[in-house]
Amino acid sequence: MPLSMNLVTTVATPDPRLSAVRALNRVLPGKGDGESLREVLRDFPLQGSDGGQMRDICFGVCRHLRPLNHWLNQQLSKPLKGSAQPVRLALLAGLYELWFSNRPAHAIVNAYPQLCRKLKAPWAAGLSNAVLRKASQITLEQAVADAPINIQLSLPDWLFKRWEKDWPNNADAMARANLQTPPFTLRVNRQQQQRADAIAALGEGARAGYIAPYSIYLQPARPVLQLPGFEQGALSVQDEAAQLPAELLQAPAKGRILDACAAPGGKTGQLREKFPAADLSALELEGKRLARIRENLARLGTDVTLLQGDASDPKTWWDGTPFDAILLDAPCSATGILRRQPDVKWHRKASDIGVLVDLQARMLDALWPLLKPGGMLVYATCSVLRDENDHQVRNFLQRQPQARDVTPRPEGATMVDAGWQLFPEQHGPDGFYLACLRKESGAQLSS
Ligand SMILES: C[S@@+](CC[C@H](N)C(=O)[O-])C[C@H]1O[C@@H](n2cnc3c(N)ncnc32)[C@H](O)[C@@H]1O
Known part of the structure; x- marks a missing residue:
């Protein structure tokens, strides 16, 4: 057998969607306490665009969990069993990708029935196809237009109530801000360089923060090892x-x-x-x-x-x-x-x-x-x-x-x-x- 064929057949490509569902199943197990997403992701060292897609799905499902779950539950003729939590998470991942990612809808709809088979749940392939096909015809806003505001804003009831009590004029805005992807913020090591020099070295997309004197925002984010001087301690990742x-x-x-x-x-x-x-x-x-x-x-x-x-x-x-x-x-x-x-x-x-x-x-x-x-x-x-x-x-x-x-x-x-x-x-x-x-x-x- 030629070497290249051999490699193709023996090197398994990690599936970012499958990895995302496996990670989410530890974070949101359905029953009992889940683990921290940050800690769980350490066990899934996927690199490059696959790693980016897996992390995007994990963060996205956790961020938008309530509205995604709300619409999914309305589509089910009978509730999914607790043991089908991986299937639920796969469906939520598919909904998140359809409503929030730039990936083509047809590719997303086609990918998830196959994922259900990989999860050893072939019975869910048809369900996945039907749910995602229907979701691809609407937006999330249309899907949850009639839901209570704290469901739309993806917050637990108790927390939204507390925010309304603590910040009566600001609770909605706080909830909406928390649905955004956070900025990528750096701290300049003042013992090694000036902030202006660090911004120049980072180049396009870098700007000074406006409150903390050594803060820099970088858009889009970059892997830390690609930041000039990161390994030597010239920059650290830290919110402003x-x-x-x-x-x-x-x-x-x-x-x-x-x-x-x-x-x-x-x-x-x-x-x-x-x-x-x-x-x-x-x-x-x-x-x-x-x-x-x-x-x-x-x-x-x-x-x-x-x-x-x-x-x-x-x-x-x-x-x-x-x-x-x-x-x-x-x-x-x-x-x-x-x-x-x-x-x-x-x-x-x-x-x-x-x-x-x-x-x-x-x-x-x-x-x-x-x-x-x-x-x-x-x-x-x-x-x-x-x-x-x-x-x-x-x-x-x-x-x-x-x-x-x-x-x-x-x-x-x-x-x-x-x-x-x-x-x-x-x-x-x-x-x-x-x-x-x-x-x-x-x-x-x-x-
Ligand atoms: C908010 S985090 C600190 C973040 C840290 N200052 C930083 O900037 O990287 C709180 C830390 O307090 C620790 N902690 C919790 N209870 C503590 C206690 N009773 N005494 C000392 N540390 C505690 C936690 O383990 C956690 O690492």
């Missing part, structure tokens, strides 16, 4: 709003700084770039996530003191020497970054919020005594829920009379009880919250 907490943290150049809740180390690296001579420690609860901080710092060619421990229980990891500055990027609902992590909408439950709010308050109370008088603590979340953000900080300020809110509020910022709330904006930053809290210098350090 996420760059603000470390940017606004004030400390002496050689001060002692704690990055509490540090993994995977995006802000630790940024703090190192901003304070190269500081005594910087990064604290993280989960041991295996400490390794992620180490990897990220190695790419930047730097290091910090790594501590494993619980930020709400300093006696287990603190050496007793106070800090000049503390960054608390607290665990939160991640409701500000749903366009980047759309699976969070389906994994998060209403009952999680109270637990998070309680943990955040305990962390604030436990870390505050570790701050020197005159020092600054920046509290940040990637949430747009007021209980985690300005209400949390307002309550903290009431408990801690020596704490003063010194957060900058640029013109146009939404007025909240304390701190600065940013919302996801089309072509702009993620939803994010931060508060800069200064400890009055008359305050005593607790032991």
Whole structure:
């Protein structure tokens, strides 16, 4: 047999649609808790256009899950069994591709019956053909025109209600922004280059961010290894709003700084770039996530003191020497970054919020005594829920009379009880919250 024939018959081409359904089946298993989409995608290292198509389907189905499911359910004469979840996910993937991708409709309609056979569900081939053929005649807007608004906007009922309560004038716009593909944003390493030089080196499609001084938007996104100087640490991927907490943290150049809740180390690296001579420690609860901080710092060619421990229980990891500055990027609902992590909408439950709010308050109370008088603590979340953000900080300020809110509020910022709330904006930053809290210098350090 000629060599080329042999290769054709033995090298299996991975099917991006099949991989997408397999990945989605772990993220949205139908029953029980799903895994994080980001983590699952690490197990599917498809490259090039196949990888792009697979990731597009996974993110797209998670992002638009509710309206896709709503229309699909209306087409079924009887509900699909729980064991047919892979078939459901295949149909949702087909609907997503038809309504959101530029791939030809006939190719999509023809691909999915074959995919059902690959899923060992040949019984679903006819169903797939009928459903996708019908969908190809209409738009998603027509398909869900009569559905309630939170279904159209693909949000769980509890979350939409909370947004309506917290942001009565903004809930719809926030939901619509979260249906967009997020921008690709970079942070320039100020120790290696100027932002203007980095923009010039990136060339077409690169522009400066308008709030964070080292941020660059790049459209379209590029694989990181194609970014000039990425491997040498000259650039890092980081949303513009996420760059603000470390940017606004004030400390002496050689001060002692704690990055509490540090993994995977995006802000630790940024703090190192901003304070190269500081005594910087990064604290993280989960041991295996400490390794992620180490990897990220190695790419930047730097290091910090790594501590494993619980930020709400300093006696287990603190050496007793106070800090000049503390960054608390607290665990939160991640409701500000749903366009980047759309699976969070389906994994998060209403009952999680109270637990998070309680943990955040305990962390604030436990870390505050570790701050020197005159020092600054920046509290940040990637949430747009007021209980985690300005209400949390307002309550903290009431408990801690020596704490003063010194957060900058640029013109146009939404007025909240304390701190600065940013919302996801089309072509702009993620939803994010931060508060800069200064400890009055008359305050005593607790032991
Ligand atoms: C929002 S993420 C931090 C992101 C990070 N600052 C960055 O910029 O890359 C929150 C982190 O807090 C960690 N965490 C959760 N509970 C913690 C605790 N009690 N003490 C310390 N870290 C905790 C989580 O494992 C997670 O890595």
